[in-house]
Amino acid sequence: MSEQPLPGGFVNHPVRVGDTVRRRGGRRREFVHQVLTHFERHGWSGAPRLLGVDEQGREILAFVAGHVPWRSPTGDGVDSDASLAAVARLVRRFHDLTEGTPLAGDQEVVCHNDLSPRNTVYRDDGAGPCPVAFLDWDLAAPGARLHDVAHMCWQYLDLGPTVVDLPEAARRLRLLCDSYGLADRTRVLDTVLWWQDRCWRGIEAGADTGDAAMVRLRDAGAVSSVRAAHDWVAAHRTELSAALL
Numbered sequence: 001m002s003e004q005p006l007p008g009g010f011v012n013h014p015v016r017v018g019d020t021v022r023r024r025g026g027r028r029r030e031f032v033h034q035v036l037t038h039f040e041r042h043g044w045s046g047a048p049r050l051l052g053v054d055e056q057g058r059e060i061l062a063f064v065a066g067h068v069p070w071r072s073p074t075g076d077g078v079d080s081d082a083s084l085a086a087v088a089r090l091v092r093r094f095h096d097l098t099e100g101t102p103l104a105g106d107q108e109v110v111c112h113n114d115l116s117p118r119n120t121v122y123r124d125d126g127a128g129p130c131p132v133a134f135l136d137w138d139l140a141a142p143g144a145r146l147h148d149v150a151h152m153c154w155q156y157l158d159l160g161p162t163v164v165d166l167p168e169a170a171r172r173l174r175l176l177c178d179s180y181g182l183a184d185r186t187r188v189l190d191t192v193l194w195w196q197d198r199c200w201r202g203i204e205a206g207a208d209t210g211d212a213a214m215v216r217l218r219d220a221g222a223v224s225s226v227r228a229a230h231d232w233v234a235a236h237r238t239e240l241s242a243a244l245l
Contacts, residue, residue, distance in 0.1 A: 007070040026138035074171035088179035093135040107142035116155035150191035158162035160229030196230035
């Protein structure tokens, strides 16, 4: 059966084979497999189902049909209020499913740690695109709910210099936190800035050591883009934070 390369895949080179996806697992593959199995055991369909490992040592995952907005992460209707609220509720659901489990260890929950429209499958039931599953769980690890919520706010609102309406961005920031049900919002913007700083420094450091995936990301302009986003959030932190009070 032929292999069809899927968009993205800077690190794990995913391909579609029939109704499955084959991809290289990350360093935490065993833990990720436990997380995916946990979701399946609890009947949660918001992540790909793990089917096994192929003869090349690649993960075999069930293909999740739908639209992944790789080229236009804030277009195609995926950034409507209804869609954003649904994303937040989907995040809350898997957090709640892992709270208090051995997978979460001594942390609050298991975090995805790379939530973004490009890692989200959407389907349109006639009322507009709605998120149905999150992809690429390679960075999943025990952590604080706030970590995923802040990353979600950064990525799904594209917080950075491309924002043209600051009050609207602030309103939608509150929408995401309200829809998730985040109680303490005092550190949301601090954590967005932490993520952005960690992201560009991680890409830079990885590229400097010759990591091929990080080199490709740096060459694609990821470092300068994330640094610009960090500067923008820092400059508008007061206005954004006020919306969360």
